[in-house]
Amino acid sequence: MEDCDVDWDEDSGTLTITSEDDDDEIVTITKKYVLTVNGEKVDLDKGQKDLVKDYYKHMKKLHVMAAEIGEEAAKLGEWGGKIAAKAIREVCDRILDADDEEEMEKLEEAIEAEAKEIERAAEKIEAKAEKLEEVAENLKDLHYEMKDAVPELKELEWF
Numbered sequence: 001m002e003d004c005d006v007d008w009d010e011d012s013g014t015l016t017i018t019s020e021d022d023d024d025e026i027v028t029i030t031k032k033y034v035l036t037v038n039g040e041k042v043d044l045d046k047g048q049k050d051l052v053k054d055y056y057k058h059m060k061k062l063h064v065m066a067a068e069i070g071e072e073a074a075k076l077g078e079w080g081g082k083i084a085a086k087a088i089r090e091v092c093d094r095i096l097d098a099d100d101e102e103e104m105e106k107l108e109e110a111i112e113a114e115a116k117e118i119e120r121a122a123e124k125i126e127a128k129a130e131k132l133e134e135v136a137e138n139l140k141d142l143h144y145e146m147k148d149a150v151p152e153l154k155e156l157e158w159f
Contacts, residue, residue: 003019003020003021003158003159004017004018004019004020004158004159005017005018005019005020006059008059008060008063012030012031013030013031014028014029014030014031015028015029015030015056015059015060016028017029017159019156019158019159020158021158022158024038025038025156025158026038026039027153027156027159029052029055029056029059031056033049033052033053033056035052035150035152037152037153037156040152042150042152044150047149048146048149048150051142051145051146051149051150052146052150054142055139055142055143055146058135058138058139058142059139061135062132062135062136062139065128065131065132065135066132068128069125069128069129069132072121072124072125072128073125076118076121076122076125079118079121080118083111083114083115083118087107087111090107091104091107143159147159
């Protein structure tokens with residue numbers, strides 16, 4: 001599975017898998033679980049069809065989860081950046097205004113509270129990433145099961 005490039009077409013729902021080294025060889029699975037190898041539709045028995053369906057669903061789940069995690073991580077980074085900018089502004093204002101130790105302590109407490117919120121959000125993202133890893137491991141197993149079960153896939157050295 002390491003030698004594959006995977007593309008997910010959101011509009012058509014088609015999963016395209018190509019060789020890293022050879023763009024002429026291509027495997028596709030449609031949202032109706034139709035498998036093609038190098039443009040030729042593969043006739044599947046029930047067991048093979050179930051494997052293709054599971055593989056497709058796992059790949060879709062992986063894609064959706066990865067996108068969600070990416071979006072949440074980007075928002076978290078933006079939030080952290082805003083807090084840092086605010087903290088810098090506040091510290092500079094306080095330094096210029098006066099040496100009020102009590103005000104500086106309040107500011108520090110407020111920044112620490114927001115930092116803890118960011119930590120909690122990061123922990124949630126980490127938990128999602130662990131689930132993503134489980135899905136990826138299951139997908140890897142399905143990949144090899146499907147390859148073993150479908151002769152047309154077995155013929156592809158890179159798949």
